[in-house]
Amino acid sequence: MSNRVLIVEDEPAQRRILEEMIKRFGFEVVSADNGHKALEALSGSLGSSINLIILDLVMPGMDGLEFLEKLEAVRGDLPVIVQTSQGSIETVIKAMRAGADDFVVKPVAPERLRVSIQNLLKVNALTEEVKRLNKKVSGALTFDDLVASSPAMNNVLRLGRRGAQSNIPILIEGESGVGKEMIARAIQGESDRAGKPFVAVNCGAIPQNLVESILFGHEKGSFTGATGKHLGKFAEADGGTLFLDEVAELPLDIQVKLLRAIQEGEIDAVGSRKPTKVNIRLISATNKNMIEMVKAGQFREDLYYRLNVYPVMVPALRDRKDDIPALVNHFITKLSAEEGRKVHGITSQALAMLQLYAWPGNVRQIENTIFRAIVLCETEVLDVADFPQIAALVEGYEVKIPAAPAAVKKPELVRPANGQVSDGNAIGVSIVTEGGHIRTLEEVEADMIKLAMHRYRGQMSEVARKLGIGRSTLYRKMRDLGLEEAASV
Secondary structure: OOEEEEEEEHHHHHHHHHHHHHOOOEEEEEEOOOOHHHHHHHHOHHHHEEEEEEEOOOOOOOOOOHHHHHHHHHHOOOOEEEEEEOOOOOHHHHHHOOOOOOEEEOOOHHHHHHHHHHHHHHHHHHHHHHHHHHHHHHOOOHHHHHOOOHHHHHHHHHHHHHHHOOOOOOOEEEOOOOOHHHHHHHHHHOOOOOOOOEEEEHHHHHOOOHHHHHHHHHOOOOOOOOOOOOOOHHHOHHHHHHEEEEEOOOOOHHHHHHHHHHHHHEOEOOOOOOOEEEEOOHHHHHHHOOHHHHHHHOHHHHHHHHOEEEEEEEEOHOOOOHHHHHHHHHHHHHHHHHHHOOEOOOOOHHHHHHHHHOOOOHHHHHHHHHHHHHHHOOOOOHHHHHHHHHHOOOOOOOOOOOHHHHHHOOOOOOOOOOOOOOOOOOOOOOOOOOOOOOHHHHHHHHHHHHHHHHOOOOHHHHHHHHHHHOOHHHHHHHOOOOHHHHHHO
């Protein structure tokens, strides 16, 4: 989704010039010919989608300074660029004091305006990201902070907000990578435990012999290696929220202790002589079909019904593709800042390609994909070429590797055991060395790929099809075998 700019300008000619200029920069445009209409637009259905304002200071009725004063109550977070034909220092100072972020003098130089817009949008996005991270750390993250505006997520947000108002045990279900932990953090952030400890435990990542100690704690000397007292995750979360991710991975003997902890509100640390009372809000998550696990005897039925009092199902990313543009922009802002890169956007063609992909790894996969693309990107905007692995899997978006067939070395001719040589119409690959020894699979595979590239003139789709492998596999094998340079010569 492109950034949307609101132009507030009373002169029709100047407004049209600005509209065309902003569109050429790659942004969407909303226009208003006076301050009153601009405030109405910000208060309406499009208001939340506006990212920046270009404001004329001199207008009849409500002038720019008055508009800035009223803007604070409507969308005080929006960056504002004021434009003035006066160019006086006094006017600019008044505008800046009233809340403007930058100024331009009429007639506006396109490059000056473009740089100002990009810088302010980047700063504003970073500010929002910092706020989100601070809320996450402090346990105050809410559902409004999540990138989840698609219709498919409406039920998740509704159930999450309702569940946050009580202490009911919640089970969040969904595929790996859909963002179950973020939902759990938002539930805490909108509950009366906001700001209290949020302790997340990945039950599938704990060594089986340490699960009990990590969850419930242990006393000094309770087993070999217990050189000191350890509180455990339940005690750490006392007064706050305990999030048990991949709860279906817990061993059956630990499930018994977990059931007692939930029922009685107390835990037994390893080696302790008496139980300890804990006050926690329990949120669990799983990517497994727990009903089938119960039927198979892999998960206790009584514990399952204790955990699954209030289920919340998070849909896969392929079922909420409307969220992809916002997620892409979110991760571009976050990761480019972390990496110190100047990437600030993505082309419409690349974004369209990402929306066609199925994303089996969900939000976690899209984050890692954007991370890789930012590292690869040599410009300020991500393009299709920065996503070669995705392009190889989406029809119509193949990233072609330039090939000059004449420069590709012809592989050896087949020399069967009887010493005969294949004729010129049956060029093949030798499987033995000149000394009669079997060649390695890697050598034969490299020659097979070079032969196919020569035969089909570098048409990578055809090469992959004839070799019986996918394009992504072909590119990977070429990279592993050091054939990319040969293909681009």
